[in-house]
Amino acid sequence: MTVILNLIAAAIGSLGLDAYQLSIFFIALMFVLMFVGLLLGQELCFVMGGIGVVVGFLAFGGNGISIALTKMFDQMSSYTNVAMPMFILMANFLSYSKVADGLFESIRYLLGPLKGGLGVAVILVSTIFAATTGIVGASVVTMGMLSFPVLMRAKYDKALTCGIVSSGGCLGILIPPSIMLVSMGSYAQVSVGKLFFAAIIPGLFLSLAYTIYVLVVCHIHPEYGPAMSKEELATVPMKKRITGSLKNLIPPLLLIAGVLGSIFAGIATPTEASGVGALLALLLSILYRQFSWKMLYDSIVNTAKTCAMVFSILLMAGCFTGIFMSMNGDVIIMNILETLGIGRIGALAILFALVFIMGCFLDWTGIIMIVLPIFLPIMDTFGVDRLWLCATLAVLLQTCFMTPPFGFALFFMKGIVPAGVKMTDVYRGVIPFIAIILVVMLICVVFPPLVTWLPNAMIS
Numbered sequence: 001m002t003v004i005l006n007l008i009a010a011a012i013g014s015l016g017l018d019a020y021q022l023s024i025f026f027i028a029l030m031f032v033l034m035f036v037g038l039l040l041g042q043e044l045c046f047v048m049g050g051i052g053v054v055v056g057f058l059a060f061g062g063n064g065i066s067i068a069l070t071k072m073f074d075q076m077s078s079y080t081n082v083a084m085p086m087f088i089l090m091a092n093f094l095s096y097s098k099v100a101d102g103l104f105e106s107i108r109y110l111l112g113p114l115k116g117g118l119g120v121a122v123i124l125v126s127t128i129f130a131a132t133t134g135i136v137g138a139s140v141v142t143m144g145m146l147s148f149p150v151l152m153r154a155k156y157d158k159a160l161t162c163g164i165v166s167s168g169g170c171l172g173i174l175i176p177p178s179i180m181l182v183s184m185g186s187y188a189q190v191s192v193g194k195l196f197f198a199a200i201i202p203g204l205f206l207s208l209a210y211t212i213y214v215l216v217v218c219h220i221h222p223e224y225g226p227a228m229s230k231e232e233l234a235t236v237p238m239k240k241r242i243t244g245s246l247k248n249l250i251p252p253l254l255l256i257a258g259v260l261g262s263i264f265a266g267i268a269t270p271t272e273a274s275g276v277g278a279l280l281a282l283l284l285s286i287l288y289r290q291f292s293w294k295m296l297y298d299s300i301v302n303t304a305k306t307c308a309m310v311f312s313i314l315l316m317a318g319c320f321t322g323i324f325m326s327m328n329g330d331v332i333i334m335n336i337l338e339t340l341g342i343g344r345i346g347a348l349a350i351l352f353a354l355v356f357i358m359g360c361f362l363d364w365t366g367i368i369m370i371v372l373p374i375f376l377p378i379m380d381t382f383g384v385d386r387l388w389l390c391a392t393l394a395v396l397l398q399t400c401f402m403t404p405p406f407g408f409a410l411f412f413m414k415g416i417v418p419a420g421v422k423m424t425d426v427y428r429g430v431i432p433f434i435a436i437i438l439v440v441m442l443i444c445v446v447f448p449p450l451v452t453w454l455p456n457a458m459i460s
Contacts, residue, residue, distance in 0.1 A: 023327040026059045030324060034370075044366045045316040052319025059327060071322030072315045081314070083182050083192070086274030088306050090132070090177075092299035093281035095142055097290045099252055100129045104146055106244035109236045112228030116218030118154055119164045119225050120211050122147045126168025127207040128249070130175040131256045132281070140169030140412040148417060157224040158421050160217065163429030166409040167210055167436075170398045173364060175203035177259050177277060179310065180364050180397065182270065184390045187372050191387075192270040193263045194455035198391035201450050206395065206440045213436060251287065255280045264458055310365060317369030330377040337378065344382040348445070351375050352396060356438075359400030363408060367400060368393075388444075391451045395441045402430045402437075 030051050037047035049068075056064025104125045111117035111124075126143050144165045151161045173180040176196035185192035218225035236244075259277040262268040268276060285291045324330075337347055351371065358367050371393075379389055401409040404427055413426050444451050 020332075022059070023329070024332060026055055026327055027324065027329050027332060030055050030320070034320075038361065044362065045312040048313070048320040048366075048369070049316030052316070052321075052323045056319070056323040056326075059323065064323060064326075067322050067326050068319035071318035074318065076315065081182070081186055081311075083271040083274040084179050084310060085303060085307050086271075086278045087177050087179050087182065088310075089299060089303045090274065090277040090281040092302050093278065093285050094129075094132050094255075096295045096299060097281065097285035097288045099132070099248075099284055099288065100125055100142055101146060102288075103128065103245070103248040103252070104143075106241060106248050108147075108150065109228070109233065110241040110245050112233055114215070115222050115227050116214045116225035117227060118147075118151055118156065119160065119214040119218065122151070122164050123168045123207060123210045123214065126165075127171055127175065127204070128252050128256075130168075130171035130203070131177075132252050132277075139172040140166060140409050141416060143169055144413060144416040152418065154228065155223075155226055157221075158425045159429035160214070160224050161429065162413055162417065162421065162426040163431075163433045164210070164214060166402055166413050166426070166430050167398075167433035168207075169412070170401045170409055171203060171207060173401075174199055174206065174394050174398055176200065177270075177274065178394075180368075181390075181394060182274075183310070183314065183365070184368055184372070184394065185270075187368060188376055188386050188390050190390055191455075194387055194458075195390055196260065196263065196270065197455035197458045198387055198451050199394055201454055202391060202395050202440065202444055205443075205450070206398075206437065209436050209440055210433065213432060217432075251284055255284065313365045313369060317366075321369065321373035325373060330374060333374060334378050334381060344384065347375075347378060347382060348384070351379075352393075352441070355393060355396055356399060356403070359397065360403045360405065360407075362400065364397045364400055367397065385448070385452065387455060388448050388451045392441060392444045395437065395444060399434050399437050402434055 033051045033055070034047055037051070038044065052068045052071075053065060056068050058064070060067065104121060107124055108118050108121040111121045114120065122143060125147075126139060129139055129143065147165060148161060151164075152158075172178065176199055178196075178199070181195050181199055182192055184190070185195045214225065255277065258280045259273045262273045262276055263270055282291070285295065337350075340346075342350070355367055355371055358371070362370075376386065376389075379386070399407075401407050404410065407430070410423075410426050410430065414421075414423055417426070
């Protein structure tokens, strides 16, 4: 293999390119190889890691491998990344604790008299559940299995139901605590605590936008989301609906307060708060009488699997970006943008468009590991606030779970819906919610204080 690479390197050297041209050649080669590798169905982590090592060797010889390994070690040495396993473990404990079950049962009767009220209940519970999990798969599957049969019995429109459950579940990567925000903060060298608070208002605003959409659509088309019948509502008195909702709301709110409150009060860093969250989630599973040794074993195993996936991509992406930056890739792309006469707004438009398109084919881990190292230095040149940029990108990255053909939430939904619900129903259902995400993202672009005010007020 080394002999072959040396022959290829000699062939490239014979082209007579200067250092700048060679850098452009190797950068273009990296992205062509990545596209080919992904098109062939190879795993993202092996594609990025392999390209980093191979192109690094072609460009720098043995030093290229040293550069790639150094970047891997830098990622392994990040103290912030320690928070990821604890937040993932917290999410797994909560998935088994069935916290969302009682909360949805109470709130659906409380909002049942409204047209579209059951859909709003799903979004509301998904928002609360998102603030306690941070994993889209867990949120979509849990809420889907819990709410889909109820909404189908209530004769809700199939496409609307798919859109509600999918979009509500995707809030888990935006509303803190979120493993995506931890990863973005670590990679962008932004305070994870500030990033958590920066995502709160956009996340709640997006949840509100979903709610308004469901209510408006069901008001225009009552058959899409009928109100609960008087006979069904009569089985649960209003007093019981209110007390039941409050009773089931308190435990998850305590968990949220324990995690975010400890960060806000300065008692714990986000990494330490993740441990607090995991402990509180374990206590909730005991409180809800769902704890067992099998549950503990399954939670730990699922956490290990998820961590292996996330960290493998994180480390291999370090190889890729290490070689890319060593060839001054960010400077070259910046020169190209300047040549094209593209300013700050144009660069942001290119970034957001690129992230949206990549979201049709990759998940958030791959996107941020590819995009952030390239565009962060460029955005620094334009004076763009990294905190605002990461939080705004977090809003947009929800679409990567919902955009065809490879949105994970779409396949999670298809795996849990009844046989009568087709994949076309899932696709039709998510399109309006994707549009809502884009509108909310544009609002964050036009009004940056929506993102930056809370973290600056909470954490000096």
